[in-house]
Amino acid sequence: MRLWKVRSSRGGAYSEKKEFPRLIFTSRDDFLDPGPAFIGLERAPAPSVRPRGMDDISLKMTKFDEQDEAQPRREPSKRSEIPSFIAMDMMRAAAAAEAEGRRVIHMEIGQPSTAAPMAALEMARAALNEEKLGYTNALGVDALREKIAASYAARYGLAVDPERIAISTGSSAAFMLAFLAVFDAGDAVALPSPGYPCYRHILSALGCRSPLIETGPESRFMPTVKQLAALDEEYGLSGMMLASPANPTGTMIQRERLKELADYCDRRGLWLISDEIYHGLTYEEDAATALEFSDESIVINSFSKYHSMTGWRIGWLIVPERLVRVVERLQQNLFISAPTISQLAAMGAIDADAELEKYRSVYEENRAYLLEALPSVGLGEMAPPDGAFYFYVDVSKYTDDARQFAQAMLEEIGIATTPGVDFDEERGKRYLRFSYAGRPEEMRDAIERLRHWPRLHRS
Numbered sequence: 001m002r003l004w005k006v007r008s009s010r011g012g013a014y015s016e017k018k019e020f021p022r023l024i025f026t027s028r029d030d031f032l033d034p035g036p037a038f039i040g041l042e043r044a045p046a047p048s049v050r051p052r053g054m055d056d057i058s059l060k061m062t063k064f065d066e067q068d069e070a071q072p073r074r075e076p077s078k079r080s081e082i083p084s085f086i087a088m089d090m091m092r093a094a095a096a097a098e099a100e101g102r103r104v105i106h107m108e109i110g111q112p113s114t115a116a117p118m119a120a121l122e123m124a125r126a127a128l129n130e131e132k133l134g135y136t137n138a139l140g141v142d143a144l145r146e147k148i149a150a151s152y153a154a155r156y157g158l159a160v161d162p163e164r165i166a167i168s169t170g171s172s173a174a175f176m177l178a179f180l181a182v183f184d185a186g187d188a189v190a191l192p193s194p195g196y197p198c199y200r201h202i203l204s205a206l207g208c209r210s211p212l213i214e215t216g217p218e219s220r221f222m223p224t225v226k227q228l229a230a231l232d233e234e235y236g237l238s239g240m241m242l243a244s245p246a247n248p249t250g251t252m253i254q255r256e257r258l259k260e261l262a263d264y265c266d267r268r269g270l271w272l273i274s275d276e277i278y279h280g281l282t283y284e285e286d287a288a289t290a291l292e293f294s295d296e297s298i299v300i301n302s303f304s305k306y307h308s309m310t311g312w313r314i315g316w317l318i319v320p321e322r323l324v325r326v327v328e329r330l331q332q333n334l335f336i337s338a339p340t341i342s343q344l345a346a347m348g349a350i351d352a353d354a355e356l357e358k359y360r361s362v363y364e365e366n367r368a369y370l371l372e373a374l375p376s377v378g379l380g381e382m383a384p385p386d387g388a389f390y391f392y393v394d395v396s397k398y399t400d401d402a403r404q405f406a407q408a409m410l411e412e413i414g415i416a417t418t419p420g421v422d423f424d425e426e427r428g429k430r431y432l433r434f435s436y437a438g439r440p441e442e443m444r445d446a447i448e449r450l451r452h453w454p455r456l457h458r459s
């Protein structure tokens with residue numbers, strides 16, 4: 001029974017005969033102007049059982065009585081039935097193991113082990129002392145938007161109007177803003193697989209479909225325009241997501257292929273949403289931004305990774321001019337504005353390249369070490385990553401249940417990783433993702449633990 005809270009002391013016939021006391025409204029006015037005393041309301045009875053004179057909005061009501069048994073609440077919404085973000089579940093499991101006194105090496109989560117850069121911390125301290133820290137404009141602090149725009153000129157040689165930049169609560173909130181801005185329920189948005197799971201989960205919560213573009217080591221886990229076109233033909237796409245460097249593989253799309261995808265999206269009127277959160281964390285060549293190929297792309301980025309500020313929850317998106325007001329309205333209503341202290345701290349972080357380059361060189365060192373060390377312990381099946389801080393390793397020699405394998409690795413040798421099923425529900429059963437965002441000594445410790453792990457000697 002669907003229950004609605006209503007109250008009434010007027011109108012209608014009141015019957016005690018049925019299982020529930022009933023109030024039947026006989027006119028629209030009674031229904032529109034109910035008074036206190038009743039709660040619980042069913043849909044109108046079928047015409048055949050309606051008393052004479054009862055109009056279409058006649059309703060059956062149960063009497064409000066505090067001694068009545070409480071009615072069960074409806075189940076959680078269907079839209080909330082999304083899978084968990086397994087990397088976060090693994091982080092929680094690792095923290096629980098640590099709370100029991102075990103020493104765990106964290107390779108499960110894409111999180112630098114370093115704090116925010118000094119200049120960011122100084123800005124935050126000064127803000128605590130000197131600023132009121134009220135809301136900011138929904139699109140963010142202008143000075144930060146200008147600095148971000150200037151960074152596009154410096155890094156990519158691109159002129160980006162600061163007005164097109166919106167500051168968000170991490171890139172995670174930027175996904176919500178972007179998806180809500182350009183997709184409706186039922187729309188189909190192509191997602192490369194394996195890929196960052198939250199795109200799929202957020203789109204599902206928003207009622208969108210997300211057909212997958214399956215990629216593998218042969219294409220360095222990057223989609224081709226041919227695959228995109230085939231999916232477009234089948235589903236009538238509204239857009240696609242792309243991340244390069246990618247999570248979980250760390251691989252990067254070649255400039256030419258990115259241009260082809262952007263051109264296709266332009267021709268077909270699809271939204272290309274480019275998650276560029278790992279830009280700056282590359283080891284061979286720099287990553288290209290989708291904005292180089294199409295001003296119609298929506299670019300999402302964050303201070304979490306390169307700037308080492310995960311917990312500050314601060315990111316940004318760049319949208320075509322006509323979407324600026326759309327995103328502003330969404331932000332006003334959903335989040336009001338991104339955290340003010342984090343926006344101010346980000347102003348310091350954006351100029352901290354010298355310090356951040358040192359962080360990057362640690363990941364580079366970790367990557368070089370693991371490229372040799374992982375194969376030496378039987379974990380060499382992977383596409384060498386160009387950027388980010390992940391290795392996505394095929395462990396099918398040892399298991400077809402990566403989740404169970406990751407659990408065993410945590411319990412038996414204290415290394416937390418993320419099973420591939422987070423990124424690819426089916427094929428991911430054969431993969432584990434190792435994050436190398438930690439310290440070099442932790443990487444060495446991890447390899448020593450793996451070297452002596454009996455499960456890697458059972459192939």
Ligand SMILES: Cc1ncc(COP(=O)(O)O)c(C=O)c1O
Pocket residue numbers: 110169170171172173196243246247275277301302303304310313314315
């Ligand atoms: C590809 C990708 N995009 C977005 C995020 C979320 O980052 P943020 O902290 O900016 O919300 C992550 C986090 O791991 C990620 O890997």
